[in-house]
Amino acid sequence: MSISGLGNARPLPPPVRPARAAKPDTERDDDYLTGRDRELIFQVTGQRDPLKQSATAFAAILSAERAAGRLAPGQEATALYLKDLNRRYERTGGPNPVAGLLPKALGYLQEGGSGRIDVSA
Numbered sequence: 001m002s003i004s005g006l007g008n009a010r011p012l013p014p015p016v017r018p019a020r021a022a023k024p025d026t027e028r029d030d031d032y033l034t035g036r037d038r039e040l041i042f043q044v045t046g047q048r049d050p051l052k053q054s055a056t057a058f059a060a061i062l063s064a065e066r067a068a069g070r071l072a073p074g075q076e077a078t079a080l081y082l083k084d085l086n087r088r089y090e091r092t093g094g095p096n097p098v099a100g101l102l103p104k105a106l107g108y109l110q111e112g113g114s115g116r117i118d119v120s121a
Helices: 035-045 050-054 057-067 079-092 102-113
Strands: none
Touching: 035 050, 035 057, 035 102, 050 057, 079 102
């Protein structure tokens, strides 16, 4: 008994490789965070210790955003960026770990926490 069409079967394509190489074992997730990121995390979570900071969801999110390139090196985590990040979580319909921290983060950034100096005064 023969099954028609088997003679025309094509080989499967090779598996998709990740765009980024795997991190070396010595690299930590929080290695992506900038000094300003760490200050923002402190203001939002109250954690100054880098090991405790990296254990917070907010730090993990910022680190993942930097690692993925959505928050580029040299780009600050601004109020606009955090609002967009919150909207992205809201659209998923799942848990939103940013929502509860957003008001505190925005308050800090609006008070001048971005490190910018007002030279007009």
